[in-house]
Amino acid sequence: MIQLENITKSYKKNHVLNNINLTISKGEVVTLIGPSGAGKTTLLRLLNWLEVPDSGKITVADAAIDAAKYTKHDVRNLRGQSSMVFQHYNLFKNRTVLENVADSLIVVSKMKKKDAFEKAEALLKKVGMSDKLLDYPANLSGGQQQRVGIARALAVDPKVMLFDEPTSALDPEWVGEILHLIKEIAAQGMTMILVSHEMRFVRSVATRIIFLEHGELVEDSNPKDLFEKSKNVRTQAFLQKLTYEEE
Template sequence: MIKVTDLKKSFNRTEVLKGINFEVNDGEVVVIIGPSGSGKSTMLRCLNFLERPDSGLIQIGDQTVDASTAKRSDINRLRLQTSMVFQHYNLFKNKTALQNVAHALIVSKKMKKSDAFEKSRALLKEVGLSDKEDNYPVALSGGQQQRVGIARALAVSPYAILFDEPTSSLDPEWVGEVLRVIARIAEERKTMVIVTHEMEFAREIADRVVFMADGFVVEEGTPEEIFDHPKNERTKKFLQSYRNSSARREAALQATEQFVSPEAP
């Protein structure tokens, strides 16, 4: 289980998280949605202390930490419960895809190189990159780099994987391949927390959706409850804004297609 209780975080005098409370059950996929600036990514980074919360309790698996009194040893034990997939991949540029996946196994898990590489090859195969193991990040597309990042997150067998807007830095043509990999992992009942702006993906993959705004959890429920029958006015406003922007993008795309390929008279 992941349990977050009264989590707070400020940057200087700006209060970003104003008392966050939510839970994630074993094997559950929880998707966090909400407008930009609502604190979604900050909350996710606080879970493994990439950002140190000001206060609150965080339980992940069998580890519980009080943010206001946590020592380095407490934080390290908590971090071992999760892996994170970042917006901007964060791969080692001087290492191949195989070496990037194997790195944590060799350094943190003290695994023999031969065993680490064997496991890493299997994970690269799982994300569809068996033929790219010797490629450096510069030779990989954005989608391929993100899939290496997912394989790296899986390598250490964490209790939970945290995804921080995993498609936000990708060109549209690469988004689908990354989402398909995440969906396959979800089918294995891996505990996951995903921050995303991909609403249709959230609807399809989530067991539960959490809507955040203005530093609070405003509403949560099943995808059907949130997307089809939201109760809170703030949630309704956000989803309507999303639908309107999607409609405008579709209309613009259709207009462009008509301009590029006009019908013959």
């Protein structure tokens, strides 16, 4: 479903990702964890070419692209496989909730307006926002805005959903609600990759956890083994630091 082969990425002399090789199967919910600057968000953004790797090959579902040689068509194909939910929602402030979701269907999917609004309304009902269709983002809570962002991401029928810190900008009372929604989507078989620093969220939603540090893939394990049985010194140090900061 997803394959990264020999992916490297640098910003000037700062090596953000060092020769990353990774395979993710259909239906997996994979969470990327690690300290700030580990390369988590960069890796996520590479999957839909919001960042361009220095070298390597990326395959997502039916699309493959090689950093050494690619076309605009290759980029469009890759981006068509996934949707991204951002930390700060990225909703259009001058459009209603319904318009925010329908716009991508009209512009990207070339859907007729009537059909686009019908599908958008159905998706907003699915994420519990059917009573806010004509509201603007400024009138919504953070959790409500994130629900709209998730509905917008689902609108284009992606094969993979990418979440970049989906709960970090939320007040605590909204975190559980968004977690529940993500779990519901995952239960329907959606392949997901999430970046998060909230370990309770990570442990409850992931089927697999990847620990990154200094641009390297340090450990790749299931949640129980990583949190309770990891023998990797770097992973242990990271988890111990988190435990200390939470106390």
